[in-house]
Every structure is written in C-alpha cells, then in structure tokens.
Amino acid sequence: MATRIDHDRAPAPAGPGALADVEVTSETPPGPPPAPPTRPAGRWRGRGGQRAHLSGKAKLGLGIIAFFLLLAVFGPLLAPMNPSAVGAKPLQGPSLAHLLGTTQTGQDVLSQLLVGARSTVFVGLLAGLVATALSVGVGVSAGFLGGASDEGLSLLSNVFLVLPALPLLIVVLSELRSSSDVVVALVIALTGWPWGARVLRAQTLSLRRRDFVLAARESGESTWRIVVAEILPNEVAVIAASLVGTVIFAIITTVTLAFLGLLDPSRWSWGTMLYWAQSDEALSAGAWWWFVPPGLCVAVLGMGLALTNFAIDEYSNPRLREGDQAVRSRRSRRPRLTDPTPYRPELATRAAATNGAATNGSGAGAAGAGAL
C-alpha cells in the first residue's frame, strides 16, 4: 500500500543528490534536470532505476486525474446533444433520454457537463502551470540569491499571500471585461503563485549551503547551471506538490468566478452550469440533478489532486505515511532512517505546508511569522 522507501535499497553515494537531505532528495536522479513536474508522481524513478511503488492513495488520485483529463479532451465529442439547444421538456429528472435530466429551458445537463469539462480543466491546468513557473522563479531566486533580493522577493510573496484573492480577482476581471479562458487562467495565476514561492524559497535556502552545491560553486559552475542541475532536481517533489495545490486552487476559483457571473455565461463550463442553475432557481425547483453533478465533478477532481499531493508528501517524508507497518512500529521512537539529519523546522513545516496546500490551497506558506 505504501510507497517503498527508495534510499533504503539504493546504492550509496550515486551522485550529488546523495549528499543532500535524505528526506527530500532520494527520488531525484543526479545529473540532467528532470522533465517539468507535470508528470504524475508515479512515474518518478528511484536512483536504482526501480519504479517507485505507488500507494493506494496515489493510484486513486492519479486515476481520478487521468479520468478528468480524458474527459476534458474527449468530453465535448461525447456529448449526446448540443448543450445550448433548448428542448421541449424543461426540468425533467434523470431519464433514459436525458441521463442527467434537463434544465429550466430543457437543455441536456449531461451534455453541458461533458462540454464544460474542457474549459474548467484547461483553466485549472494553465493557471496552475503559470503560477508554478512564477513561484519557482521567485522562490528559487529569493532563496538562492539571498540578501536584498531575498528580502524584496519574500516581501512581495508575503504581501500577495495575505491579500484576499477573490475580491481582487472580481475587481480585476470585471474591469477587464474579457473572459477568454486564457485571460482568466493568467489572472488566476497572478494570485496563485505566492504559496509555492514561499515553500520553494525555504527549500532552496536549506539546499544552498549543502556540500554538493558548495562543491559545484568551487568548481566554477555558473549560477544557472547550479540552479538547474543541482538545486531544481532536489526540489521536484516540492514543485510537484505546489503545482497540484495550485491547480486545485485555480479550478475552485474559476468555478467560483463563473458561478458569480464574472465569466461569459454563454460558454459552457462547470461554473457557468452552476451560474445558470442558481439564476434559474434550480434550488427552489428541487432540480438537484442540475446543480449536483458539476459540483461533484469539481469535488472529485479536487480530491484526486489532493490525494496525489498526499502521496507526494509521504514519498518525500516517510513519517507521514499512515498504516505503514514499518513506520507505525517505530511510532514511539525516532525513525532511524531520517535520523542523520538534525531537525530542521523549515522542512517540518514544509511537510505540513504542502499538505495544507493540497486541501484548500491555503497551507503552503506555513510558519509565516516564525520564518521572519
């Protein structure tokens, strides 16, 4: 059920990563930088080249994500009807003709759900990718450069962290008067980057003084090469967790914005479905088949992403595994595996933080006051 611990079996020092922290680096191969962390966690290979064993959580999470990705690609092709076509039978419950019933104007709910998947998933994914790129840029620069740039960039992320995102998004989007998917994703990304930046800064800060980074510096490597080849490979788990957390945030945000009527209600997404359900009073009509499916899709997709994030966390911090016999039997004493490194609060809080980010996108920063 649980992911096996790779550094258990991996041959001893296999590269620069081996000198680094056991908790974080074990899963990253030395040498060339890994592909961007868009690949699911299960594809990572341990140093010995063995495929990491997927936990039940990871399997379920990745399965859900894969299902919704397919839905986003093929959903519009599978839709049995035109989602906007007005039908003769309004507010019908689920039946063979309309598997998920019809709306106030007789539109087919299932078709809307299938067509709407694409826009929702696209905005979530694009916003997550852009925001994660921003947070890698800001967080790694702040942690690696230190000094005044660190102060400035940290201040910037902390300010954006505490400013409430939704009111800001509402003001910006309503004044932009444009709601194409790309614009919406970019605006959401602008509010979604600071959590990741904070976590990555802390991580970079702790990596910066490691022997392998110092060695690379001594041997005259360029700053770019040190960042790309030495620092980033050791942060893949953190970056992946931050990406997943940001995608959850972006999907919930875009659905919320559409529900509020800030996005073009004539373009189908799960959010606009809920917008029409609310404005056409599906609630008082008792038309549960209208507003339950889109919200359920968001919730299940969000759960899949969150489960994936737990799996990533447990992969990089073995102490968090639940039900793992090896860990449980060691419950009352310190796990020997993670012993050699002294307790470092920034890593402990990172674990808590990425989990927080997984659940409501809120956690990532952790110890905000403590770090300052």
Place this chain on the structure above:
Amino acid sequence: MRFLARRIGFYAVAVLVAVTINFFIPRLMPGNPVEILISRFPGTLTPKATAALDLQFGIHTHQSLVGQYFSYLGTLLHGNLGQSITYYPSSVASVIASSLPWTLVLIGVSTVIAFVLGTLVGILVAWRRGGWLDWLLPATTFFSAVPYFWLALIAITLFSLNLHLLPVSGGYSSSTTVGFNGPFLASALEHALLPALTIVVSSVAGWILGMRNMMITTMAEDYVLTAQAKGLSDRRVVLAYAARNAILPSVSNFSLALGFVVTGSIVLEIVFSYPGIGYVLFNAVTNEDYPLMQGIFLVIALAVLLANFVADLVYFALDPRTRQGG
C-alpha cells in the same frame, strides 16, 4: 521586540500595496469607467454624482498620476470611498458599514469553531495513528476540495427545502426589528446556523491535516521521547509536550487559511442571500458598481491584514523564541 517591529513594518507595506492596487486597477484597465457607468445609468446620475465619480477615478482633473495618487490617499484617510451606484444615494462607506458586521460575526465565529475543532481532532488522529480515525483523512479531503457554495446548495436542499429545519435565505426574519432584542438575535442565530455550518465543514479539514502532520513530526522528537521515558501519562505527553509545540505552525497558518475562508464566505453569502459584505459585492458586480467593488476589496483586504496581525500577536505570546530580541 524585533519580531513585532518587523511584522508591523510588513503590514504597513501590505496596506500600502492594497491601497496602491486599488488605485491603479481602474486606471490600467481599458475604457473609461466613468463613461461606462454613465452610459449604463442614463438619467439616474445627477451631475453632482458624475462629478464625484470623475473625482474618484481621477478623470478630467488635469492632475498628474502622482498627484492623483496623493489626493486619492487623502480622500481615503478621510474614510471617503466614494459614491455607490447600486445603493444610490448611499455612500460606499455607509453601505460597507451596514453589511460588514454580519460578515465579521459569521466568519469570526465559524473560523474559531473550525480552528479549535480541527486542531483537537488533528491531535487525536495523530495520537491514535493507524486506528479507525484514519478514515477521517479521505473524508476531509473530499470536503476540502468542494467549493463552499456548492456545499451550501446541498445543505439548503437538505435542511431547508426537504427537512424544513432552517430558513433558506436572508440574515434575519423580516418580522423582527434589527437591534439588540431577543427575537431579532434568535432569528439572526437561526439564519446564521446553516452558513456557519457550511464554513466549518469545509474549512475544518485543513486544520485537521495541518495539525496531524505537525504532530507526527513533533512526536518523533527527542523531548517527547524523554517525556515518555520519565513515565509521564500519555495524555500529558501528547498535550503538554507534543501538541503544544505542534500548534505553532497552525497558528501561523491561520493567516493563509483566513484568505480562503473569506473567499468562501463571500460566495456563501450570495447563495444564502446573507446581508453581509459578500452579498453586497455580488450586487456591485451585477450592477458594474466599480466604486463599491473597490471599496469592498479595500475593506476586506484591511480586515484580513488586521486578523493576520492578531494571529501574529498570538504567535508572539505563544512562542518565547520570538521575544528573545533576535
């Protein structure tokens, strides 16, 4: 003391950024907001209101951008947020003042409940690890991934429309008079129950998980082992040694969670037609009432910053390391 000074400095910068964003957004956007407003409301705007709008957006004032910025700061300091279009002739400040208390009470009470409940459950889950309580984790994952407003729709269908237990919408019964009297308070409480329950259910998961993970890390510490070796009771070890240290990140996480609760409850108020600031914001959006929207953004931002500052003070009181002059 250095800790406090740094935090105060940080909040000063954050307030300035919020104010500056508020100033620049309408100026960077395409089109002239005043003309759009006037064209949308032919005849409803008196020349005086148009002039006030011009002033607020800094149009036709022949001032430089820097000059506009400083006169904007000046009007803000006087508490002048401009004129609302939706609630004409009320000023933005008075509209916000009448709706803010509803939101503050609703969010305040439900956040405290969620924090206390989530932290306690988190301690318990970490303590009894591997036991039956572990099923809570996937369940909370589901609830935390649900949009607040959707959960609210379900809650209304279940408790109000089907079971007829609680009112569907509004903040109080129209048969009561607003004020400090029994019937009004009882009715307000009745109306707040469902929104508050929704906030607690969707936000408690984050606290449970955060606390669980910190507890697991803390319980592997040497001082916890020492406490156990001394023969202290499990309860004492968990509460006085592990939990006491594990709760610090939860307190500093508070600031981050708060933003989400605020976001969630804004939308929740719309679903429940709850007379708080989120509902007013929704009305402002549907009526393209830019002054009101921006006023609300500013007030929410300031309120969140203030709440963060309070959380920092609590942290300062809890963690002696912050007081070591550093």
